[in-house]
Amino acid sequence: MTVSRRISFFLLSVVALAIVGVMPAAATEYKEEYRLSTVLPDSFPWGAGGKRWAELIKEKSGGRINVKMYPGASLVGGDQTKEFTALRQGTIDLAVGSTINWSPQVKELNLFALPFLMPDYKAIDALTHGEVAKDLFAILASKDVVPLAWGENGFREISNSHHPIQSPEDLKGMKIRVVGSPLFIDTMTALGANPVQMSWADAQPAMATSAVDGQENPLSVFAAAKLHTVNQKYLTLWGYVADPLIFVVAKTVWDGWSPDDQKVVRDAALQAAAEEVALARKGISGGNDETLKAIEANGVSVAHLTTAQKDAFRQATRPVFEKWTKTVGDGLVAKAEAEIAKR
Numbered sequence: 111m112t113v114s115r116r117i118s119f120f121l122l123s124v125v126a127l128a129i130v131g132v133m134p135a136a137a138t139e140y141k142e143e144y145r146l147s148t149v150l151p152d153s154f155p156w157g158a159g160g161k162r163w164a165e166l167i168k169e170k171s172g173g174r175i176n177v178k179m180y181p182g183a184s185l186v187g188g189d190q191t192k193e194f195t196a197l198r199q200g201t202i203d204l205a206v207g208s209t210i211n212w213s214p215q216v217k218e219l220n221l222f223a224l225p226f227l228m229p230d231y232k233a234i235d236a237l238t239h240g241e242v243a244k245d246l247f248a249i250l251a252s253k254d255v256v257p258l259a260w261g262e263n264g265f266r267e268i269s270n271s272h273h274p275i276q277s278p279e280d281l282k283g284m285k286i287r288v289v290g291s292p293l294f295i296d297t298m299t300a301l302g303a304n305p306v307q308m309s310w311a312d313a314q315p316a317m318a319t320s321a322v323d324g325q326e327n328p329l330s331v332f333a334a335a336k337l338h339t340v341n342q343k344y345l346t347l348w349g350y351v352a353d354p355l356i357f358v359v360a361k362t363v364w365d366g367w368s369p370d371d372q373k374v375v376r377d378a379a380l381q382a383a384a385e386e387v388a389l390a391r392k393g394i395s396g397g398n399d400e401t402l403k404a405i406e407a408n409g410v411s412v413a414h415l416t417t418a419q420k421d422a423f424r425q426a427t428r429p430v431f432e433k434w435t436k437t438v439g440d441g442l443v444a445k446a447e448a449e450i451a452k453r
């Protein structure tokens with residue numbers, strides 16, 4: 111290079127850098143549609159919460175962020191236990207997911223499925239509003255998702271087509287559909303039942319054709335899915351586990367938004383989640399048992415357990431609790447038990 115060429119190259123570089131320097135930051139490139147996954151549709155509190163989140167985001171972002179909800183875990187072909195992996199891989203942009211369905215990938219989320227850990231709603235609230243909640247959100251944040259808010263599916267009560275379940279003996283040999291999380295297999299096996307893993311989509315036809323005898327789901331799900339029409343005639347209130355829901359955004363999607371957009375999405379999640387929890391508990395808690403009454407009015411026989419009856423289930427599943435405490439983490443379980451004790 112001659113001296114004059116060198117000088118002009120230098121000047122050109124200076125000009126180029128100056129231009130880059132004064133250029134405005136690249137504008138956010140929005141997707142035409144952000145895909146939000148849920149398992150249950152908007153006729154259930156869970157899906158209603160997802161729909162509300164999508165609506166609030168659209169409204170508060172002035173239409174910049176267009177979220178569409180895909181219920182039935184349809185973005186993963188109905189296989190709800192693949193939802194978390196799909197979030198990490200970019201097939202799903204946002205999700206309102208159950209701790210049960212994500213627990214195969216996030217082992218600490220099995221916490222909520224430890225049998226008889228949470229005795230009441232205050233116990234769930236203690237875990238989703240305190241240090242345990244913070245720890246779990248930090249774990250999720252290390253796995254390529256941004257957790258924003260806690261919702262609720264609810265206390266899972268067991269139903270079947272044969273007879274009232276009031277003791278572990280009553281469950282003996284019964285085919286019980288469970289979600290695809292190994293802890294549930296252990297719990298049902300410990301109770302003498304014959305657990306069968308399948309997705310929610312497969313569960314209803316399986317109950318209708320008597321391929322399985324029973325299932326366990328929150329009362330809000332039992333009622334909205336009209337499980338009495340698929341042979342579920344006996345329901346037992348044992349409240350053995352409860353699954354919270356978590357509102358998350360895939361990290362790559364989140365990072366593509368401005369701080370203002372992120373605030374909109376976070377605020378919308380907090381609002382939609384608070385509304386969703388209220389909906390999930392409506393007619394079930396706080397002295398209002400309308401949902402239960404509606405289920406009974408459909409001819410379902412409901413068993414309320416005495417403390418002694420509940421203890422028999424607790425004792426039978428205690429080895430499962432202990433085994434899975436190792437998987438969840440001794441420290442986290444101890445922290446959860448302490449938060450519950452001082453609720």
Ligand code: X2X
Pocket residue numbers: 149150190208210211263289309310326327328331353
């Ligand atoms: O499949 C179920 O039982 C459901 C709908 O409750 C969950 O997705 C955890």
